[in-house]
Structures are given as structure tokens and as C-alpha cells.
Amino acid sequence: MDTQADLSPLGIIEALLFVSDTPLSLERIEAVLDGYSKTEVSRLLADLLEKYRQPDRGIVVSEVAGGYRLTTKPEAAPGIQRLRGSKPARLSRAALETLALIAYKQPITKPEIVAVRGVMVDGVLKTLVERDLVRILGRKPEVGRPILYGTSRAFLEYFGFKDLSELPTLKEIEALAPNAAGKEASHEAVKHIEEAEGVVRPD
Amino acid sequence: MDTQADLSPLGIIEALLFVSDTPLSLERIEAVLDGYSKTEVSRLLADLLEKYRQPDRGIVVSEVAGGYRLTTKPEAAPGIQRLRGSKPARLSRAALETLALIAYKQPITKPEIVAVRGVMVDGVLKTLVERDLVRILGRKPEVGRPILYGTSRAFLEYFGFKDLSELPTLKEIEALAPNAAGKEASHEAVKHIEEAEGVVRPD
Amino acid sequence: MSYRVRLEMFEGPLDLLLYLIQVNEIDIYDIPIAKITQEYLGCLAEMKELDLEVAGEFLVLAATLIHIKSKMLIPVEEVAAEGPPAEDPRQELVERLLEYKRFKEAAMTFEELEADQSLLYVRPADPAVPIADGPLEISLSALLRAFMTVMQRAPEAVAGEITPEMINVGERMVALLDRLALQSPVLFMALFEGVTTRLQLIATFLGLLELLRRGLVRARQTEPGGEITIYRTVETAVETDGHPG
Numbered sequence: 001m002d003t004q005a006d007l008s009p010l011g012i013i014e015a016l017l018f019v020s021d022t023p024l025s026l027e028r029i030e031a032v033l034d035g036y037s038k039t040e041v042s043r044l045l046a047d048l049l050e051k052y053r054q055p056d057r058g059i060v061v062s063e064v065a066g067g068y069r070l071t072t073k074p075e076a077a078p079g080i081q082r083l084r085g086s087k088p089a090r091l092s093r094a095a096l097e098t099l100a101l102i103a104y105k106q107p108i109t110k111p112e113i114v115a116v117r118g119v120m121v122d123g124v125l126k127t128l129v130e131r132d133l134v135r136i137l138g139r140k141p142e143v144g145r146p147i148l149y150g151t152s153r154a155f156l157e158y159f160g161f162k163d164l165s166e167l168p169t170l171k172e173i174e175a176l177a178p179n180a181a182g183k184e185a186s187h188e189a190v191k192h193i194e195e196a197e198g199v200v201r202p203d
Numbered sequence: 204m205d206t207q208a209d210l211s212p213l214g215i216i217e218a219l220l221f222v223s224d225t226p227l228s229l230e231r232i233e234a235v236l237d238g239y240s241k242t243e244v245s246r247l248l249a250d251l252l253e254k255y256r257q258p259d260r261g262i263v264v265s266e267v268a269g270g271y272r273l274t275t276k277p278e279a280a281p282g283i284q285r286l287r288g289s290k291p292a293r294l295s296r297a298a299l300e301t302l303a304l305i306a307y308k309q310p311i312t313k314p315e316i317v318a319v320r321g322v323m324v325d326g327v328l329k330t331l332v333e334r335d336l337v338r339i340l341g342r343k344p345e346v347g348r349p350i351l352y353g354t355s356r357a358f359l360e361y362f363g364f365k366d367l368s369e370l371p372t373l374k375e376i377e378a379l380a381p382n383a384a385g386k387e388a389s390h391e392a393v394k395h396i397e398e399a400e401g402v403v404r405p406d
Numbered sequence: 407m408s409y410r411v412r413l414e415m416f417e418g419p420l421d422l423l424l425y426l427i428q429v430n431e432i433d434i435y436d437i438p439i440a441k442i443t444q445e446y447l448g449c450l451a452e453m454k455e456l457d458l459e460v461a462g463e464f465l466v467l468a469a470t471l472i473h474i475k476s477k478m479l480i481p482v483e484e485v486a487a488e489g490p491p492a493e494d495p496r497q498e499l500v501e502r503l504l505e506y507k508r509f510k511e512a513a514m515t516f517e518e519l520e521a522d523q524s525l526l527y528v529r530p531a532d533p534a535v536p537i538a539d540g541p542l543e544i545s546l547s548a549l550l551r552a553f554m555t556v557m558q559r560a561p562e563a564v565a566g567e568i569t570p571e572m573i574n575v576g577e578r579m580v581a582l583l584d585r586l587a588l589q590s591p592v593l594f595m596a597l598f599e600g601v602t603t604r605l606q607l608i609a610t611f612l613g614l615l616e617l618l619r620r621g622l623v624r625a626r627q628t629e630p631g632g633e634i635t636i637y638r639t640v641e642t643a644v645e646t647d648g649h650p651g
Contacts, residue, residue, distance in 0.1 A: 055211070119417065
């Protein structure tokens, strides 16, 4: 394209990342650039990452939630907080526990969450859905057909995961875990579900 | 990594410009940086401008009436336009509300929708039918023979439901959705959710 | 007890129990049930004013502990060397505790990651971005919220009037109309073919009643005790016919 010929593909990618409010996948950048192969785009992104990896830069390119995004460096946080006069809100412990449970056990129903946590979770679940960290995946085909919950793409972004396979490994229950193998298998299954739902894009 | 001393003042200024949605004045930057004189900040900004003035950069620091800000280069505009064109479209609030009403109250006629929403819905209905989310079920045999609307097969597929009975029930919605007090806030939340959720409907 | 405990400090009964096990330096695989039950109940007793719902959750575990304690008091019969070992009454509780502990620890990791990520700032959303023509993107949560909003705003009388209370009924109504679009009239009983569950049966019947009430279908019975036939009164409409725009 003529107009964009003035600007290097690197510059265009930088501009795209700058204006996008969600991480951009390789595929989307490739589609916009038009004329560059996936491998080429991949190389350009690596170049851009390198260029940004300078000590006096205040912003960086990072890979998260199946895409690339620009963020400020952590060292700039105090300055930004002074500029804004506020710090970002954090999740409560109850919310974090519930979210961890959903992340590792998805798809999971409310009764299943209650069984592990030993407390009611309505309020917490509502908050998590409202903040879009948790989403409804469907219904479990059993009596009462309870709603199945899972994590969203926003969840990956929030914690800085590239995809669900990046979740930290759960500590195995030592002696009492005869079904540990089954646990791993279900983790895999979750990944497949996510891929099918388009939350995580397989590279 | 926790102190800002690790980051050069140039990097901090870059980060500040990056996160600000309005141009930043010299005074504002000076106040945040703390310990740098206006002259020094002025010189740092000149440095930053210079650094950004590279042909392969997609973003630039520009000086406007209110101060300094980061913007994309005009040459990047075609690419950005294509990116936005490929961006998943969102339904307007009116369309979303009408769709929700049809989903839960079908079969429903236009006058019934208007009675609940209190506004004209012609344009919105047209969009929903065009988008193949809503279908015409027939005509109600009463005065004016109003058209009966219901949701389409594509609607169900979009949300991954086998049939309408899988939609969350009113009771389940009440447990998950914000109450009347949070009405305005919910609008914002809805917006964010839509932005965050990476579900793309196959066309 | 040398320490004071407030229930608000804990995310639930399992959290409290884990805490007691930890401060007493107890081996989780060999919990002295009598001692820990006493401590646990002691903690509950200190809570004078308790939220009833919260108290209930803590009391359920208290009951479990007491139950295990009583089972432990029954002398275990000597088992032959080759026989299966008798199940430890504490086993289920230990498994629950360990399971909870895993996620509590995972939550702590999440908290650290959250702290790291909260230092990274992204660009503020640009409100000027126009809504594009690309593929559609709606979330179910957004749809549900929209529905709540619209119903809250609706004049009460109006909202009530068109409300079939059960969603299943609405679904059945649409399905029945679709069925009748293919064939009308149709025998009443034929509408229930393929309906297997009782709930579906009821929903189908209620759906039919609602359609009759709204005049969207008509029922006819030629003779008393005879077959009932259902007629579609809804007229077929093509998409463009009378449709706005």
C-alpha cells in the first residue's frame, strides 16, 4: 500500500500496539500488515521487543493473553500513581481463592466451588463475573443443570499469563493424591476448551 | 525494581505521556518527577522528542496547546483503520437491551418491546434481524397483525447453547447481575466486558 | 489460648482449621482430633456476635469435627495382618484440608502476580474509537445485564403482563410455533411427541396454554372426549414484509 510505504512495518506494528486496547495476536497484526508472512511478522515483533528493551525506555512490549501489548515498566509505577493520585484496586482474598479454584478446575460449577472453599461464594462470584475475570461457559449436563464457570481472556491479561498453560503448577497433594494423573489430564482438557473458545490462540 | 531510581527520568516521562489521556504540561511533569527543575524537564522533553524522531518509529511525541502527548504518526493511519475495521463490532446498548428482552420474552411483538423499553426500536430491530440474531416467527393474529420476534439459531450458536432452555434463568441472572443501584456502573462494566471477551462469531 | 482469633481473619472454616493446625505445629496427616476440636470450638465460642450465615458455615465444620472425634473413640477391632487397614475417620477431612490448602496457596501466588501486574499500565481506552463493522462481539454477561437493566426500568405493570415466568415456557412457545408453521392443524397429542422429561412436558403444556391465551394458536375439539387439534393462527411473515427499513 502506497501511503503506508512511508512507514516501516516496524513502525506500523508499534502504532497498532499503541492504539489497541487489547493485546494483538500475531494473526491480527498479520492481517492488518498485509503482504507479510506470519514468520516475518513474528520476526518484526521480536525486533520491536528488542528495540524496547533499553534501560531508559519507560514502556515495553510484552506478550500476554495470546497477543502483544504495550505497557509501562514497573519502575514507572510510582510516578504514574503520583500523576493519577491513585493506585489500582486489588482483589480480596476471597475473590483470589475463588478465582484460583475456577482457573485450575474449569469448567466448574458453583456447588463445586462451595465444596472446596467451605463457604458461600455468591457475592464473590458476582464480583468476578462483573469484572469479567470469570465468564459463563455453559451448563453442566446433570440434575439442575448448574452453570459452568471458567476464566476469561481478561483474566489472562490481569495476571499476565500468555495462556492457561502458564498457570503456576499446583502443589501436588503428597501421599493422598492417587488421582494426580487425572488432575493433569483435566488441566489439558481445559486448555483445549479454551482453544476451542478462541480465548487462547494456539500459536 | 521497586524504586523509580532505576528508571531514567526520560523513561518516566515517556511512561507518563503513555498513560495520560490528555496532553501533559511541563508543570505537571515537573511536579511528578520531583527534583528536576523546569529547565531540566524541558531539556528532557527535547531529548525525548529527538529520540522519537526516527523514521521507523510509529509513534511520536508532539507538542500541542496543552502540553506534550504521544500520538501515532499520520502514515500509520491506514493500518490503524484496517485494525479497527477488523475489530469485533459491539452491539449498542439499545440493541443489547432489545436482544435481551427478545431472548427472555419471546415470542414478543414490537409494540410489546416498545412498551417495556419506552422508546422506538425500529432501527435496533432491523439491525438485530440483519445480524441474524433475531428472527421473525410470524404475525400475531390481532389488530395490526404485529410481527412476532424470537431469537435465531445463530443466537444460540453464538452463546454455545443447545436450546433456549439453557439460557441462564431469571433467578440466576439476579444472582450474577448488578442491582438497580449499580445501573450506571453496569454500563461501563458491560463495555469493558465486551472489549475484553475475545469471542468472535464466525461469519 | 494464648492467641486471639477473629473470624473475619479467615476465609472460612477450613481456613481457620488450617490456621489452628499451623500454630499448633500439628502434622496434617495425624491430626489430634480431640485437641483441635476443642480449639476450634473455643474460637467459635469467642465470637459473640456472628453473622448468622457465616456462623452456619463454621458450625457445619464443628459438627464434622465432633463426629470424627466420636468415631475415633470407638475402639478399632484388631485386623488380621493381611486384611485391609481400617479407614481412618479423619481421612476425608484431611483430603478436604489439603485440597483447600492447594488453592489457598495458589491464591497467594495469584496475589503476587496481581501485585506485579498492577505496576504495569496500559493506554487509557480511547472513547473516540468508532464501532466497527467487523464480526459481532457480545458477551453473555453483557446480555444478562442488559436484560436486568431493561426490566428494572420497565413500568411494572407492563413488565409483568408479558412475563411468562419460566424461560422454558418461552422456549416451548417458540418451538410450538415453529412446529405449527410446518404443519397446521396438528393433533394435540402429537405436540408432545419426543418430549421425554416431566419438566419438559409441563413446560410444553404451559407454553401451549400461553399461546392459546395470547390467541397465537387455537384449539378445537369436534366432539366431547374426541381428539383435540391445534391450529396456528399466526400468519406467516416474510422478512421484508412490513419490516421497518
